[in-house]
Amino acid sequence: MPAEFPPVPIGSMIPLTGPSAADGAEFRKGMILAVEELNARGGLLGRRFEPIFADTCRQTAEEVVAAARWLIEKHKVHAIVNGYNIGPQNSEYEPIADAGIIYVHANTLLQHHDTIMSDPERYFGIFMADPADYWYGPGFIKFISWLRDTGQWTPSSDRLAIVSGSKPYSIVIANAMAASAADYGWRVCFGPRIVQTPTTQWREVLEEARAANPAVLANTHFYAGDLAHFQRQFVEKPLDCIVYLQYGATHRSFSDIAQEAATGVIVSSVVGLLRDEMGKRFEARYNARFGEGSTATIGCQSYSNMHHYAVAAAMAGGSGAPGDFEQNRKVAYALKGMIYRSVQGTIRYHPDWQAVVPYPVVTHDPSLGMPHIFYQIHDHRKPLSMIAPEPYNTDRFILPPWMSGKSAAKPAPSNPRGLTNL
Amino acid sequence: MRAANHDLRQPLASLKILIYSCMREEASETRAEMLHAMSVAALIMEDLLGALLQIGQLDAGRIQPRVTSFQLSQIFERLAIQFRHQAEEKGLKLRFVTPRGTVATDRALLERILSNFVANAIRFTEVGTVLVGCRKEGRMLRIEVVDTGRGVKDEDLERVFEEFYRAAEERRGQKSGLGLGLNIVKRLAELLEHPVRLRSRPGFGSIFSVTVPRGNVWHSEGGEVEISETVAGEFVGTPVLLVEDDDILRRSMTQLLQRWGITVHAAADEAEALRLADEGVSVKLIVADFNLKSRTGVEVVRGLREVFGAATPAMIVTADAEPRVLDDIRGAGLPVLIKPVSPPRLRVLMHNLLFEPGLVAGPR
Numbered sequence: 001m002p003a004e005f006p007p008v009p010i011g012s013m014i015p016l017t018g019p020s021a022a023d024g025a026e027f028r029k030g031m032i033l034a035v036e037e038l039n040a041r042g043g044l045l046g047r048r049f050e051p052i053f054a055d056t057c058r059q060t061a062e063e064v065v066a067a068a069r070w071l072i073e074k075h076k077v078h079a080i081v082n083g084y085n086i087g088p089q090n091s092e093y094e095p096i097a098d099a100g101i102i103y104v105h106a107n108t109l110l111q112h113h114d115t116i117m118s119d120p121e122r123y124f125g126i127f128m129a130d131p132a133d134y135w136y137g138p139g140f141i142k143f144i145s146w147l148r149d150t151g152q153w154t155p156s157s158d159r160l161a162i163v164s165g166s167k168p169y170s171i172v173i174a175n176a177m178a179a180s181a182a183d184y185g186w187r188v189c190f191g192p193r194i195v196q197t198p199t200t201q202w203r204e205v206l207e208e209a210r211a212a213n214p215a216v217l218a219n220t221h222f223y224a225g226d227l228a229h230f231q232r233q234f235v236e237k238p239l240d241c242i243v244y245l246q247y248g249a250t251h252r253s254f255s256d257i258a259q260e261a262a263t264g265v266i267v268s269s270v271v272g273l274l275r276d277e278m279g280k281r282f283e284a285r286y287n288a289r290f291g292e293g294s295t296a297t298i299g300c301q302s303y304s305n306m307h308h309y310a311v312a313a314a315m316a317g318g319s320g321a322p323g324d325f326e327q328n329r330k331v332a333y334a335l336k337g338m339i340y341r342s343v344q345g346t347i348r349y350h351p352d353w354q355a356v357v358p359y360p361v362v363t364h365d366p367s368l369g370m371p372h373i374f375y376q377i378h379d380h381r382k383p384l385s386m387i388a389p390e391p392y393n394t395d396r397f398i399l400p401p402w403m404s405g406k407s408a409a410k411p412a413p414s415n416p417r418g419l420t421n422l
Numbered sequence: 423m424r425a426a427n428h429d430l431r432q433p434l435a436s437l438k439i440l441i442y443s444c445m446r447e448e449a450s451e452t453r454a455e456m457l458h459a460m461s462v463a464a465l466i467m468e469d470l471l472g473a474l475l476q477i478g479q480l481d482a483g484r485i486q487p488r489v490t491s492f493q494l495s496q497i498f499e500r501l502a503i504q505f506r507h508q509a510e511e512k513g514l515k516l517r518f519v520t521p522r523g524t525v526a527t528d529r530a531l532l533e534r535i536l537s538n539f540v541a542n543a544i545r546f547t548e549v550g551t552v553l554v555g556c557r558k559e560g561r562m563l564r565i566e567v568v569d570t571g572r573g574v575k576d577e578d579l580e581r582v583f584e585e586f587y588r589a590a591e592e593r594r595g596q597k598s599g600l601g602l603g604l605n606i607v608k609r610l611a612e613l614l615e616h617p618v619r620l621r622s623r624p625g626f627g628s629i630f631s632v633t634v635p636r637g638n639v640w641h642s643e644g645g646e647v648e649i650s651e652t653v654a655g656e657f658v659g660t661p662v663l664l665v666e667d668d669d670i671l672r673r674s675m676t677q678l679l680q681r682w683g684i685t686v687h688a689a690a691d692e693a694e695a696l697r698l699a700d701e702g703v704s705v706k707l708i709v710a711d712f713n714l715k716s717r718t719g720v721e722v723v724r725g726l727r728e729v730f731g732a733a734t735p736a737m738i739v740t741a742d743a744e745p746r747v748l749d750d751i752r753g754a755g756l757p758v759l760i761k762p763v764s765p766p767r768l769r770v771l772m773h774n775l776l777f778e779p780g781l782v783a784g785p786r
Binding site: 089091118137142145158166167183184194196361 | 651
């Protein structure tokens with residue numbers, strides 16, 4: 001690569017310390033792998049990408065805003081590309097919009113929609129490269145309805161209990177579940193009950209939920225360790241119900257703590273690595289670069305975000321430094337029009353939301369949306385089993401070991417991958 | 423056309439007579455009865471014209487089905503609202519066994535079929551029940567409307583679906599059916615390729631059914647596509663008291679909070695806020711301006727907490743960025759935001775006050 005071209009500085013706001021440091025480490029790896037691959041192919045029109053990482057620690061508004069300012073003012077980054085930061089509630093959008101640079105993140109927040117639509121001109125360059133947390137709600141309700149309607153599971157009743165953590169993300173998901181339930185024949189019998197998190201003490205709320213005798217118990221808190229304790233405390237006195245735990249239970253650390261209690265748990269993610277050929281090749285490259293203990297399903301977020309930003313910048317004829325609104329508008333225009341098949345499914349932005357459209361809740365076409373993936377832990381020592389949706393699923397639902405036989409799944413449907421009705 | 427002409431002329435003739443009589447009638451009670459009869463005649467004509475229009479559209483091939491997947495319960499809910507009063511007026515029980523399941527068909531056309539079935543069932547049932555439910559038939563779902571009405575004779579089972587068909591007793595004027603509803607059902611069912619069936623025992627009742635394909639719940643269309651914080655935002659339904667004496671700011675702040683799903687109780691001053699409390703309003707959070715006309719926001723919050731509860735979370739917003747003023751507010755134990763308030767900062771503070779009070783910074 002010619003030395004005379006200065007590199008393109010790309011910021012990345014990542015929790016390298018604090019409670020989400022495990023995810024942060026993977027986001028960093030994802031950025032490094034993407035930049036290495038892009039630079040090996042010539043970078044951005046001959047200019048090398050240079051990633052600059054800012055630690056967002058506990059991901060509070062102050063910390064994330066400070067990280068954005070540091071990247072813009074000290075390093076003059078042309079874009080900020082990262083995974084998620086849960087705390088700032090879009091506070092970081094302000095310095096980024098002032099600078100007119102591109103920001104691609106996976107914050108998974110409903111609030112993104114309100115902020116973007118309140119002033120599309122100001123926030124022209126800000127993109128959420130995954131669907132909002134809100135979609136977990138209707139997606140989950142459709143998932144349990146699908147299990148029910150296809151005879152894979154016979155619920156003991158129509159009762160649904162919802163426990164939520166105290167972060168906005170958890171509360172929104174819990175509210176969205178409750179709002180969608182009745183449309184599909186479910187009745188909320190408990191909650192959404194907001195529990196102060198982080199916590200490892202769940203016995204009190206579990207006791208209250210048990211009294212409501214639900215057929216489905218969902219916990220929308222998302223810290224892996226806390227959820228592992230929830231599950232261990234649930235199996236002390238289990239109910240004849242399905243247990244759904246939010247995103248954090250996809251982590252290796254969840255199964256490590258929960259051990260045998262993890263088997264049977266349902267967990268989902270609106271942004272996760274697919275098990276198809278593309279996904280497997282990515283995972284192999286990722287592990288070869290960073291070691292077998294790495295979690296490609298987390299690192300894929302920043303990896304894909306960086307990759308599709310680079311494609312858009314190339315389409316636009318280059319990136320723009322802070323203040324170069326004109327060039328960055330061209331990049332934003334390219335991002336808006338792009339249908340990019342990433343290793344976690346399709347990144348296609350809704351023109352008004354500037355957020356990715358989920359499949360199958362919003363679009364019914366898997367080539368136009370990012371799949372909301374449902375996993376089940378079949379063996380706590382092995383990778384999660386991907387049980388929905390088609391065409392990405394590779395396994396089928398099994399009855400959790402704590403459930404009674406009377407709710408047992410009916411014989412396997414004709415579809416060899418375990419799905420019917422599709 | 424002859425039958426339609428006859429059916430249209432009959433209520434028209436009644437209407438003319440009623441108008442003529444009504445003009446001369448002095449007794450208000452009799453006049454009210456006549457007016458009611460006139461409205462019934464007009465409704466019959468309206469129904470007939472609507473039915474003829476539908477048949478015309480079907481004949482002309484203008485109705486194109488739009489097949490989607492949706493929850494059948496959505497149609498049942500609408501039918502229940504539509505027919506509840508009619509059934510109650512006749513002293514009939516109208517019961518819907520709400521199904522759990524997805525069907526794949528044209529939602530509006532299926533609703534027309536079912537609404538004709540239910541209207542017919544209510545019309546021809548004098549005592550008992552009209553029950554709407556479904557049965558699974560392999561990959562299909564049979565939707566049934568069961569009544570305890572007079573039933574249909576064997577020889578009429580096929581003919582009831584013909585245009586302008588009415589049973590002999592109906593033709594003698596005992597009932598006011600148009601004889602078009604079931605014909606429309608037949609045509610719509612043919613268009614959708616959904617089998618329609620009638621089973622009946624004269625004197626005991628009838629079961630009209632339509633069989634539809636079951637759909638894919640993943641593709642089911644619900645209200646979820648309307649992503650909005652007013653549906654499932656973290657603050658949805660939270661009652662907040664806003665005290666702001668500037669009319670424009672109060673209005674814009676109210677709009678912002680409402681967009682986030684908050685139930686806003688806005689007041690220009692403390693007295694208005696206290697009146698809200700008198701009216702029984704309860705709130706979970708107080709947002710007060712600092713520079714209110716007669717008192718400071720800190721004093722107003724203190725007064726309001728006596729009414730709304732001492733533990734009610736509260737925050738101050740102020741355009742006065744003087745460090746001394748800010749220190750005084752924080753010294754009183756209240757978090758503060760400086761105007762113009764950044765919406766994300768407001769969100770974070772409101773979230774912390776409502777859900778994670780441990781994260782609210784204490785007085786410096």
